[in-house]
Amino acid sequence: MVGKIIMEKLFTNFTYIGQGIGFMLQLLAGGFAIGTTMGLLLSILRHGKVLAFLVDRFVSIIRGTPLILQLSFIYFSIPSICGVRLGTLAAGIVAFGVNSSAYVSEILRSGIESLPKGQFEAAQTLRIPKYYMWKDIILPQVITNVLPALINEIIALLKETAIIAVIGGMDVMRRSQIVAAEQFEYFAPLCIAGVYYYVLVLLIEFVGRKIEKRRSYAKNS
Amino acid sequence: MLKIHDVCKTFKGTKILDHISIEIEKSSIFGLAGPSGSGKSTLLRCIQRLETPDCGLLECNGKTGFMFQDFQLFPHMTVLENLLYATKFLASKDVYGEKSANYLCMARGMLKDLGIEEKEQSYPNSLSGGQKQRVALARSLMINPDILLCDEPTSGLDIATIQDVVQLLRSISETGVTMVIASHDLDFLTKISDRIVLLKKGKIAVDVHVQQQKDPINYLKRYYT
Ligand SMILES: Nc1ncnc2c1ncn2[C@@H]1O[C@H](COP(=O)(O)OP(=O)(O)OP(=O)(O)O)[C@@H](O)[C@H]1O
Ligand SMILES: [Mg+2]
Numbered sequence: 283m284v285g286k287i288i289m290e291k292l293f294t295n296f297t298y299i300g301q302g303i304g305f306m307l308q309l310l311a312g313g314f315a316i317g318t319t320m321g322l323l324l325s326i327l328r329h330g331k332v333l334a335f336l337v338d339r340f341v342s343i344i345r346g347t348p349l350i351l352q353l354s355f356i357y358f359s360i361p362s363i364c365g366v367r368l369g370t371l372a373a374g375i376v377a378f379g380v381n382s383s384a385y386v387s388e389i390l391r392s393g394i395e396s397l398p399k400g401q402f403e404a405a406q407t408l409r410i411p412k413y414y415m416w417k418d419i420i421l422p423q424v425i426t427n428v429l430p431a432l433i434n435e436i437i438a439l440l441k442e443t444a445i446i447a448v449i450g451g452m453d454v455m456r457r458s459q460i461v462a463a464e465q466f467e468y469f470a471p472l473c474i475a476g477v478y479y480y481v482l483v484l485l486i487e488f489v490g491r492k493i494e495k496r497r498s499y500a501k502n503s
Numbered sequence: 504m505l506k507i508h509d510v511c512k513t514f515k516g517t518k519i520l521d522h523i524s525i526e527i528e529k530s531s532i533f534g535l536a537g538p539s540g541s542g543k544s545t546l547l548r549c550i551q552r553l554e555t556p557d558c559g560l561l562e563c564n565g566k567t568g569f570m571f572q573d574f575q576l577f578p579h580m581t582v583l584e585n586l587l588y589a590t591k592f593l594a595s596k597d598v599y600g601e602k603s604a605n606y607l608c609m610a611r612g613m614l615k616d617l618g619i620e621e622k623e624q625s626y627p628n629s630l631s632g633g634q635k636q637r638v639a640l641a642r643s644l645m646i647n648p649d650i651l652l653c654d655e656p657t658s659g660l661d662i663a664t665i666q667d668v669v670q671l672l673r674s675i676s677e678t679g680v681t682m683v684i685a686s687h688d689l690d691f692l693t694k695i696s697d698r699i700v701l702l703k704k705g706k707i708a709v710d711v712h713v714q715q716q717k718d719p720i721n722y723l724k725r726y727y728t
Contacts, residue, residue, distance in 0.1 A: 400575035403553050407569035408589035408646055418588065422579050 292470060295461050299474050302454035309374045309443045314436055316379025321386025326416060328391055344384035350445050353377040357449040370451045382439050389431045393424035426497045433490035437483050454478050504529040504681045505650055510559035512545055519545050521705035527683065532676050534696030535685040538727055541702040543685035544572055547652045550683065565649025572654040574639040576627040582638050583623040586610040586645050593646060613641040616671050618664065632659040644675065653684045657691050669695050693719045701726050
């Protein structure tokens with residue numbers, strides 16, 4: 283009898299907390315999409331000369347301030363500056379995206395710098411237009427080489443989405459805290475949240491390894 | 504065709520090219536000899552504008568093709584893709600479709616001439632040094648250059664394969680392509696070149712018209728010591 287009640291409670295908590303997964307994945311997908319696109323642009327701009335200084339400053343500031351501050355800034359203080367109020371999800375995606383772009387651009391930059399200079403020169407001597415040089419010659423090699431670091435970045439981002447609680451986002455972590463506060467019991471809800479996070483991380487690692495394998499196969503066969 | 508006028512290049516305070524002037528005629532094959540570190544690659548790289556000379560003028564009438572001493576094949580592309588990729592961007596009088604078919608024929612023909620036709624689907628990492636070298640040579644020819652700049656095209660090759668390279672280069676030279684070839688291999692250089700310049704300590708040590716020398720190899724060898 284008692285066992286049944288406990289099981290039922292656990293199940294309700296599991297579903298209630300699990301309802302935060304969709305929101306969390308939206309944050310992750312949106313954040314990573316912005317992060318990679320913007321990170322890519324930043325790393326290419328950094329390779330040039332004109333905007334390299336500005337990009338450097340930007341990356342340095344983003345990496346030099348806490349994500350929780352950046353998120354609060356976008357959600358609470360942008361409205362008072364320019365009158366546009368972003369919703370929780372939008373503010374989260376923007377904050378995580380911009381933050382991630384700094385880290386992605388660092389990862390890509392090191393990848394670009396470690397590629398032999400001759401690869402750029404070869405593209406140049408073959409008169410391959412700049413855009414295609416980046417798209418078909420440089421970036422495919424760089425991405426293969428930095429894939430493990432990029433997967434780390436997705437995993438880090440996934441865990442950092444928990445900060446969305448600061449602006450009231452109902453993600454897995456926040457929901458587990460609500461359950462805990464209502465039931466005066468922390469152990470079970472936190473374990474449930476932990477399991478959700480960990481399973482998602484395992485999933486990302488699994489897919490990441492699959493992609494790594496496929497790409498390195500093409501390189502060495 | 505190609506005028507090198509008073510070109511200098513300094514790396515970290517060391518003069519690598521010291522007032523070099525050479526004029527190279529159209530459709531001729533020009534050899535660059537000289538000890539290791541004498542600046543052969545640097546001169547080729549200056550002609551290709553991969554390096555900017557500190558002084559002097561380079562006049563180059565036509566499109567250049569460049570073969571790197573360390574090949575620089577694209578590791579994520581197969582041999583055939585390495586050869587064909589850049590041809591996408593070539594202006595062509597041909598109709599679409601036919602154009603790519605022609606380049607495919609050209610690439611396969613060249614691989615065949617160089618004895619590596621069975622490697623067209625391989626990735627560069629799985630090739631031997633000499634095979635990579637031949638792919639690099641073929642790739643530099645795919646863009647139909649008017650001037651071909653080759654940095655050590657034979658250093659990893661056996662005698663028979665060198666003969667294949669000589670034949671290919673000769674046949675291409677006959678179509679009017681000018682060539683500048685840097686090499687350590689005096690035997691190969693004298694076989695293929697009309698004229699050989701030997702660089703030493705950044706200067707031209709000797710300038711030989713191969714036909715006019717009885718024993719060009721031994722003549723050149725003296726300048727190495
Ligand atoms: N980017 C560079 N920075 C500094 N020094 C350089 C650079 N490139 C070449 N050098 C120097 O210039 C000199 C000439 O080099 P280069 O590669 O032109 O010689 P080479 O005649 O082609 O030699 P090898 O026959 O061994 O290929 C060398 O002493 C080399 O160390
Ligand atoms: Mg050299």
